């Protein structure tokens with residue numbers, strides 16, 4: 001049985017797709033057979049970030065409608081043979097996703113895969129609801145600003161009341177906080193909420209802090225998940241997150257300001 | 270002369286010793302539809318028996334509009350006697366004719382116009398059963414307490430027909446309501462409304478007050494009114510003479 005992870009937030013542009021690509025790759029590289037599904041029907045972003053846009057033949061909607069088998073639609077990643085991508089359709093409208101259809105696809109994937117990562121669209125409407133409905137774990141991606149935190153809080157409310165687990169009165173979805181696009185410098189001048197502020201408001205288990213980093217854009221432009229850029233701070237942050245999710249105990253990083261050489265030599269702590 | 274010096278001692282500032290403030294009170298109105306003393310006295314007694322504590326020394330405004338419309342005259346001095354005998358304290362007349370209003374003023378009873386007071390009418394109705402409930406607490410005790418163990422998130426609402434106990438935080442944008450008391454054993458950031466069916470004895474308890482709104486039996490404060498409240502301190506909130514009191518729990 002696969003573990004189903006939804007990467008969600010409520011707000012758009014916070015780093016859900018970046019995160020979905022990175023953690024799916026991270027899990028696969030650790031040897032777990034992983035599928036990542038793009039629920040953002042109409043936008044189709046994940047395949048670009050994964051660098052497989054030219055290999056898309058069939059998509060998620062084709063599978064739901066029975067126009068293609070799951071095996072025909074799944075794209076094997078070119079960097080890691082344990083990772084498969086199920087792309088979204090660019091041409092269909094959002095109503096093509098049905099609860100029953102999504103359920104069938106996830107059930108079929110569950111037989112063969114260890115992890116299924118669902119990249120949720122923004123908002124709290126149908127697409128976002130279907131992405132989280134069957135989830136076992138939720139990675140709530142939040143930026144350190146008030147509106148993003150509030151949207152995440154709202155999404156957490158839906159996770160605890162509108163999911164299959166909630167409806168069946170099963171053990172609730174496990175919720176994790178991923179604080180993304182974090183900039184200690186901007187926190188210091190009061191432009192952004194701090195890690196503590198966000199945790200105080202959401203009271204959620206912090207899985208990791210991903211720093212604001214140029215490496216993310218570079219990675220997505222070249223169609224390689226940023227976690228493969230092992231030298232980059234964002235890549236390391238995602239590697240930590242995957243390790244912590246799998247039970248490793250790693251200290252948090254990227255929370256404090258970077259120190260220059262001078263700071264490293266003479267700085268206090 | 271002696272009085273004056275005492276007053277001076279008790280006045281903190283050299284400025285004024287008093288101040289006029291505008292305030293709204295919720296007062297029951299006794300609407301009459303008979304001018305027969307026997308009937309009035311009998312029915313008044315019966316009503317009071319239902320909630321003696323509520324009516325004891327309760328201020329009351331009596332309304333004679335219907336009587337005047339139906340050309341039934343009533344003697345104001347006699348009516349005042351009857352009302353006082355029943356244990357009520359008449360503080361106003363409403364809907365009186367010229368002669369009745371003059372008679373009332375002569376007896377130191379203020380005259381209220383029907384027009385001015387109507388907008389508040391429904392509040393009076395709301396309040397009556399509340400006090401009556403305090404008289405008969407069995408009905409409140411019957412309702413089960415609701416216990417919530419997970420955070421109440423933005424956009425979520427929780428309603429309890431008894432007490433409501435929340436063992437986690439209540440987020441901004443969330444709303445919790447109870448007919449009885451509310452306990453939040455964490456930070457209260459959303460809206461909390463206790464005594465929503467009019468129970469003025471209901472209280473709110475929380476370990477950290479940062480609420481957007483708190484309300485007891487319809488009397489409320491919004492976050493702007495609570496800026497001076499220290500954070501991270503357990504407090505309780507209750508009604509005292511129609512005002513919300515926020516007090517530290519030592």
Ligand SMILES: Nc1ncnc2c1ncn2[C@@H]1O[C@H](COP(=O)(O)OP(=O)(O)O)[C@@H](O)[C@H]1O
Pocket residue numbers: 009011012013014015016017018019045122180181182210211212213214216217220234
């Ligand atoms: N840690 C980061 N540092 C800098 N830019 C980031 C980071 N995470 C995401 N971005 C950028 O933010 C934008 C939105 O990211 P995306 O993952 O598509 O968000 P979502 O899927 O939530 O809409 C993209 O341009 C992406 O490159």
Ligand SMILES: [Mg+2]
Pocket residue numbers: 016017018040045120121
């Ligand atoms: Mg996206």
